[in-house]
Structures are given as structure tokens and as C-alpha cells.
Amino acid sequence: MLKYTKCLFLLSVFVFLASGKLSAQLQKGQLIDGIAAVIGDEIVLESDIEDQANYAKQQGANVGDKCDFMESILNNKLLIYEAKKDTLIENRAAAIKEMAGNKYNQILGQFPDEKTMLAAYKFRTSYEMKTAIEKIDSDNYYGQQKYARITEKADVTPNEVTDFYNQFKYQLPNVKDEVTLSKISIYPKISAAHKKEIIDKLNKIKQDIKAGESFENQARIYSEDEGSAAVGGLYKNINMGQMVKPFEAAALNLQEGDLSDPVESEFGYHLIQLVKRNGKKYDARHILIKSTPNAEEITAAKKELDSIRTLILEKKISFKDAAYKFSDDKSNKYSAGIMTNNQDGSDKLEKLGLDPTISYQIAGLKKNDITEPFQQEDQQKRKMISIVQVNDVIDAHQLDLSTDYERVKEMALNKKKNEIVEKWVNAKIPSIFISIDNKYKDCKFHSNWQKGTVVTTN
Numbered sequence: 001m002l003k004y005t006k007c008l009f010l011l012s013v014f015v016f017l018a019s020g021k022l023s024a025q026l027q028k029g030q031l032i033d034g035i036a037a038v039i040g041d042e043i044v045l046e047s048d049i050e051d052q053a054n055y056a057k058q059q060g061a062n063v064g065d066k067c068d069f070m071e072s073i074l075n076n077k078l079l080i081y082e083a084k085k086d087t088l089i090e091n092r093a094a095a096i097k098e099m100a101g102n103k104y105n106q107i108l109g110q111f112p113d114e115k116t117m118l119a120a121y122k123f124r125t126s127y128e129m130k131t132a133i134e135k136i137d138s139d140n141y142y143g144q145q146k147y148a149r150i151t152e153k154a155d156v157t158p159n160e161v162t163d164f165y166n167q168f169k170y171q172l173p174n175v176k177d178e179v180t181l182s183k184i185s186i187y188p189k190i191s192a193a194h195k196k197e198i199i200d201k202l203n204k205i206k207q208d209i210k211a212g213e214s215f216e217n218q219a220r221i222y223s224e225d226e227g228s229a230a231v232g233g234l235y236k237n238i239n240m241g242q243m244v245k246p247f248e249a250a251a252l253n254l255q256e257g258d259l260s261d262p263v264e265s266e267f268g269y270h271l272i273q274l275v276k277r278n279g280k281k282y283d284a285r286h287i288l289i290k291s292t293p294n295a296e297e298i299t300a301a302k303k304e305l306d307s308i309r310t311l312i313l314e315k316k317i318s319f320k321d322a323a324y325k326f327s328d329d330k331s332n333k334y335s336a337g338i339m340t341n342n343q344d345g346s347d348k349l350e351k352l353g354l355d356p357t358i359s360y361q362i363a364g365l366k367k368n369d370i371t372e373p374f375q376q377e378d379q380q381k382r383k384m385i386s387i388v389q390v391n392d393v394i395d396a397h398q399l400d401l402s403t404d405y406e407r408v409k410e411m412a413l414n415k416k417k418n419e420i421v422e423k424w425v426n427a428k429i430p431s432i433f434i435s436i437d438n439k440y441k442d443c444k445f446h447s448n449w450q451k452g453t454v455v456t457t458n
Contacts, residue, residue, distance in 0.1 A: 104133060
């Protein structure tokens with residue numbers, strides 16, 4: 001990769017770093033064992049560098065040069081340090097702390113119990129892991145916000161894009177095989193008999209709880225909510241507006257300890273117990289039985305979507321209008337059903353990166369072809385039936401200014417942004433306390449880190 005494309009700042013690394021590793025009080029001018037660097041009051045542990053390097057390698061990044069990688073971490077820590085002092089950057093400490101708790105519960109739902117999860121992630125306690133998640137999310141937020149503030153006015157002219165392309169055109173990466181796709185998805189409708197079956201099951205569980213069974217044990221046995229079943233269905237410190245409306249309305253109409261009747265939401269049916277309410281926050285337990293469609297309901301949905309497909313093929317309605325009118329997928333319902341790239345927001349999708357189900361369905365299709373209805377799952381693992389239209393097929397090729405202008409422009413802009421931030425970093429270094437371990441003394445950093453207040457160990 002070109003040097004200009006190398007990300008200077010680790011703004012989205014998500015690895016778990018144990019915050020409990022540091023127990024001694026740090027004094028200016030002193031580095032204790034295990035600390036690689038200090039930027040202001042931001043600390044870089046040697047274990048942080050190792051963990052982040054391992055994670056970056058797993059993501060396909062080249063981290064062979066330890067000095068380049070170390071400098072990217074130093075740059076990011078400087079951004080974070082300055083962001084926390086910037087009054088124009090919103091302090092989101094409370095929201096980040098709350099989200100850390102939610103992420104913890106989501107991860108916990110993937111393991112049979114808390115002990116197994118903590119061992120897998122190498123944490124001693126739940127507090128340590130929650131604190132680590134919070135620290136990483138906080139660093140990501142402040143680093144990204146400061147980077148955006150510094151580069152908010154950056155732009156490139158058409159001439160700059162052309163100059164960039166002419167300078168680097170023989171080094172630009174190849175574009176892999178791509179497609180542009182549109183999708184219509186619908187959720188199978190649950191029959192009245194099936195709904196009654198689910199409601200009857202929850203009412204039986206409710207009766208058992210009233211007869212003496214504990215809500216927690218019943219949730220562990222019956223709840224289909226992966227994020228809370230393992231902890232007895234418990235969600236703590238829920239902010240008003242955080243849960244789906246039917247859930248929240250039912251929970252907040254209860255007295256502490258009371259049970260709701262079965263409540264329907266987009267996720268299924270809930271039996272809810274209000275545990276505690278404190279101002280605008282509350283704790284609640286729930287047991288979720290998902291509205292998982294049966295074979296008959298799935299077949300009916302396929303027939304419905306096949307009829308929509310026929311209307312499109314007969315040109316009685318456009319795919320765009322059909323997506324708006326019929327699709328249940330809110331992520332692209334209002335954008336002609338077009339599927340977008342999560343990384344850059346464009347409509348170009350690498351074939352190798354497609355969901356395997358979609359990749360299989362479009363295999364062999366040409367431009368404007370539409371798949372037969374097929375079954376897949378959404379992000380919440382709910383079954384849905386979809387059809388996909390192939391809008392374009394783009395063969396692998398070398399980036400070219402005439403066909404890939406927007407991509408080249410984005411690269412040129414990123415290069416300019418990085419240069420702006422590098423200049424900003426050099427201007428900040430002399431006024432900030434910096435302490436770097438002696439093992440990095442021979443590094444040839446791009447920025448003037450060695451001109452800061454550098455203290456090294458022997």
C-alpha cells in the first residue's frame with residue numbers, strides 16, 4: 001500500500017484492553033514497567049500495542065514496521081488528549097458508559113455463563129471488562145471527533161484530484177469484482193393461531209412465576225433474547241426511549257415487582273417484570289418468545305414476494321417503487337432498495353464481501369436480472385424473504401479517473417486530511433508532556449515526537 005493510504009490514527013480498533021493493568025500512580029518524568037508512552041495524561045501500555053497490532057493483522061493491515069505502528073498510536077492518543085479539552089466536543093461520558101453496559105450484555109448472550117465469557121476475553125471481573133469496553137469506546141469517540149474538527153474544512157479541487165491521480169496512478173490499488181444491488185425484503189406474517197400459541201406459552205410461564213417459580217430461572221430456560229437470557233432476562237439502567245415503544249410503555253405502567261401481560265413488539269412477545277425505577281432510568285426483566293415463522297408462513301411470504309417480482313418483470317411497477325411500497329427493510333426502503341457499502345457508504349459492493357446467501361443467489365445473474373424469492377436473516381436473526389436485482393456488474397480493474405473519479409477524490413481528500421492533521425500534531429508536540437520508552441529511541445517518526453518533552457528509560 002502507498003504510504004499516504006496508511007491510516008495515521010487508530011480510530012476504530014476494537015480490542016479489549018484490561019484497564020486494571022495499571023495500579024501505580026504515574027509521576028511526570030517517570031515511566032514504570034509496562035508503559036510504552038505517555039501523551040499528556042493519556043497512557044500507552046506495551047500490552048495495548050501488542051493487542052492492537054494483533055487485531056490489525058487479523059483485519060488484514062500491514063503492521064510490520066513497529067515504528068510506524070507506534071506513531072499511529074501516539075497520534076491517536078494526542079487527538080484523544082486534546083479532544084477531552086475541546087469545549088466544542090460534546091462530553092458523552094455518561095452515554096458511553098451506558099452503551100458499554102449494553103455491549104457487555106450482548107457479548108454475554110453469546111456465552112453459556114459469565115465465567116466462560118470472562119475467561120475467553122481474559123478478564124478477571126465483569127467490572128474490569130465493562131471498564132475496558134467503556135475506555136475503548138471513549139477513545140474511539142474522542143479521537144474521531146477531534147480528527148473531524150481538525151479536518152472539517154478540508155476539500156480538494158478537480159485539479160488536485162487529477163494531480164493526485166497522475167502522481168499515484170501506477171500505485172493505486174486494483175478494484176476487485178463488484179456489483180451494485182437493490183433488495184426488497186418482507187417478514188413472513190404470523191398467523192392468528194401461531195400468535196395465540198406464543199401468548200398461551202407466556203401466560204403459562206406467568207402463572208408459574210406467580211405460583212412460586214423465579215422469573216430469573218424461567219428467563220434462563222425460556223427466553224430467546226440472547227442479550228439477557230443468561231442473566232435472568234435483566235436489563236439495568238435503561239434510559240427512557242432506549243427500548244422499543246411497546247416494551248417501554250408496558251414496563252413503565254407496572255409497579256415494582258409486577259408482571260405484564262404478553263406484549264407484542266417487532267422482536268416477538270415479551271413477559272416483563274419491572275424490577276426498579278429511579279427517575280428516568282429503570283431496571284426490568286423480560287422473557288422473549290420470538291415470532292419465528294413456521295414453514296407454512298414462510299411459503300406464504302415467498303408467494304407474496306414472487307407476485308411482486310412478477311409485477312416488476314412485467315414492468316407494471318419499478319423496483320424502486322416496489323421497494324418503497326412493499327419492503328419491510330427500513331435500511332434501504334426509502335432509497336430505491338439500493339444496498340450500500342457499510343465502509344464508505346457507496347453502492348458498490350465487492351463480490352467477495354457479500355453475505356454468502358446473497359452471493360449464492362446472484363451467482364450467474366446479469367445486469368437487470370432479479371433473483372427468485374429466497375430466505376435470509378436480518379441483523380436481529382429474524383427470518384425474512386428477499387429478492388435482489390443486479391443493477392450493474394463491475395469487473396476487476398485498475399482504478400481509472402474516468403470511471404472511478406469519486407473513489408480517487410476520496411483518496412486525495414484523505415491524503416490531504418492526514419497532511420493537515422500531521423501538521424497540527426507537529427504544532428502541538430512541543431507544548432505537551434511526552435514520555436516514550438527507550439526501546440523506540442531509534443524510530444524515525446514522521447512527526448517531531450523526539451522534539452517533545454521526551455523522557456526515556458534505561
